[in-house]
Amino acid sequence: DVKVTQSSRYLVKRTGEKVFLECVQDMDHENMFWYRQDPGLGLRLIYFSYDVKMKEKGDIPEGYSVSREKKERFSLILESASTNQTSMYLCASSLAGSYGYTFGSGTRLTVV
Amino acid sequence: QKEVEQDPGPLSVPEGAIVSLNCTYSNSAFQYFMWYRQYSRKGPELLMYTYSSGNKEDGRFTAQVDKSSKYISLFIRDSQPSDSATYLCAMRGDSSYKLIFGSGTRLLVRP
Secondary structure (H helix, E strand, O other): OOOEEEOOOEEEEOOOOOEEEEEEEOOOOOEEEEEEEEOOOEEEEEEEEOOOOOOEEOOOOOOEEEEEEEOOEEEEEEOOOOHHHOEEEEEEEEOOOOOOOEEOOOEEEEEO | OOOEEEOOOOEEEEOOOOEEEEEEEOOOOEEEEEEEEEOOOOOOEEEEEEEOOEEEEEOOEEEEEEOOOOEEEEEEOOOOHHHOEEEEEEEEEOOOOOOEEOOOEEEEEEO
């Protein structure tokens, strides 16, 4: 069974901390994505990557950065966590040209 | 105005009812249309996908796309309590791998 694995289900961090969210996929997918999901706002794209070491900004990249050193791993970094980054973070991957994404189970991050 | 609009619900129906979920969109370049189901505290899972206009059926689920009206629908026949979830529509153009999501409709099927 194909999988996208996010390292943590729940995280609580303090304001100003640097936060790393990890995502690993075992499907040899080229594309990987980071979304955040908030009530009433749906899924909003933060960053995506279409190849190793390649990245592109999504709709809301401010306050975030990403790293993709290996094809299977895509990390989201909150440089200095703030309370407005409290959210559900979803990682996804897809094959180039395929219909849809495979999502991980999400990381619910609370910044206090 | 959002590129993809979806009524948030909640939509509450009795078991066995036919459910209709809908999205409208504004970008005529969209060609790939998908429906995702998301259970509470889980990531979305791909339910149905269609390319361009037309219908697609899979068991109790039917997806319809009307590109002339920029309107897509998901029908669920003989709805079950296990169908209770949030349903997200998503779409993209031919030259993009970036999906645009609706905000989701929460469905509750009462036993």
